[in-house]
Amino acid sequence: MRILSGIQPSGTLHIGNYFGMMKPAIELQNDGETFLFIADLHSLTTLPTPDDLRERIIGVAVDFLACGIDPEKTVFFRQSDIPQVTELTWILNCSTSVGLLERAHSYKDKIAHGFIPNNGLFSYPVLMASDILIYNSNIVPVGKDQKQHVEITRDIALRFNNAYGEIFTIPEERIRETVAIVPGTDGQKMSKSYNNTIEIFGDEKAIKKKVMSIVSDSKGLDDPKDPDKCNIFALYRLFASEEQIKEMENKYRSGGFGYGHAKMALFDILHEYFAPYRQRRKELLNDMGYVNKVLADGAEKAWNEAELTMKKVKEAVGLL
Ligand code: ADP
Ligand code: TRP
Numbered sequence: 001m002r003i004l005s006g007i008q009p010s011g012t013l014h015i016g017n018y019f020g021m022m023k024p025a026i027e028l029q030n031d032g033e034t035f036l037f038i039a040d041l042h043s044l045t046t047l048p049t050p051d052d053l054r055e056r057i058i059g060v061a062v063d064f065l066a067c068g069i070d071p072e073k074t075v076f077f078r079q080s081d082i083p084q085v086t087e088l089t090w091i092l093n094c095s096t097s098v099g100l101l102e103r104a105h106s107y108k109d110k111i112a113h114g115f116i117p118n119n120g121l122f123s124y125p126v127l128m129a130s131d132i133l134i135y136n137s138n139i140v141p142v143g144k145d146q147k148q149h150v151e152i153t154r155d156i157a158l159r160f161n162n163a164y165g166e167i168f169t170i171p172e173e174r175i176r177e178t179v180a181i182v183p184g185t186d187g188q189k190m191s192k193s194y195n196n197t198i199e200i201f202g203d204e205k206a207i208k209k210k211v212m213s214i215v216s217d218s219k220g221l222d223d224p225k226d227p228d229k230c231n232i233f234a235l236y237r238l239f240a241s242e243e244q245i246k247e248m249e250n251k252y253r254s255g256g257f258g259y260g261h262a263k264m265a266l267f268d269i270l271h272e273y274f275a276p277y278r279q280r281r282k283e284l285l286n287d288m289g290y291v292n293k294v295l296a297d298g299a300e301k302a303w304n305e306a307e308l309t310m311k312k313v314k315e316a317v318g319l320l
Helices: 015-028 040-046 050-066 084-093 098-102 105-112 124-134 144-164 204-212 231-239 242-254 259-273 275-285 288-317
Strands: 002-007 033-038 074-078 139-141 172-174
Touching (some): 002 124, 015 033, 015 139, 033 050, 033 288, 050 074, 050 275, 074 288, 098 144, 105 144, 124 288, 144 172, 231 242, 231 259, 242 259
Parallel strands (some): 002 033, 002 139
């Protein structure tokens, strides 16, 4: 079983990325052969500066390795190291209807938020379909917001297979319902684009400040509170054991426990949770030769796999 996922190097990683995508991908390392890549071509759709892009690519590589990617189990690489993916994108573009892409929520959302779309943003799902299909992926672990992109991938694959024969494996998304959408400090989906993130590897003081800024209702210290309607609790439970969750629920319901206390408890638990990863990250930053070697080895494996698929695709469409 081939598991594949990608992450854009579009900024510092936050705990929404961690629970929505990194942790499931890292855990799945043990279930099958995992391919994980840094989607640097996708992030070009937002026109980063060259220096920013370079820095973020390496930043994401280091952060993922620090959080537990094991290069013995996972093929870890950069999307742009495999140019066959862009070649496949063109071929798939030619059998993908404009209407299918116009229905993509993430495209429509971005436009609704005032983005002036470039063609890359519009055909973003086709590049994503190529990522998934070129490596014959079965399972694609992503957050809920990416579900439709995997559905579009299935449409594209089925249409291609209908026209040219059984070339592509039909993939399925794997979504963790309980952590499907991690809320940000303002209660909306945590996202780099909404400026409401809590970083995994942020500076201690900055993280504390962000945790302290999480919005809550205006109930006073003594009032009983509903944990299920509270962002602080929603984040706390991601880090806590069953027992800690029950204890916290009781504190909320019995009153005399303020949102300030809850925020302190959240800060403490998340700071402790990421402590070993911070240590590993420090070590990696002092050994960039190792990080680059992991990416080069990953690219070599991915390249071989992509070549096999491209040969089949080119034969099917008449380019070979
Ligand atoms: P952002 O919204 O911050 O730009 P990305 O779009 O780069 O994040 O998302 C990278 C991965 O992390 C995707 O698989 C996405 O589904 C997941 N992800 C991002 N934000 C969240 C969130 N708040 N909750 C759950 N998963 C998320
Ligand atoms: N679009 C995904 C995101 O923004 C990243 C991505 C690109 C991806 N290609 C992929 C995820 C293929 C899974 C599979 O999060």
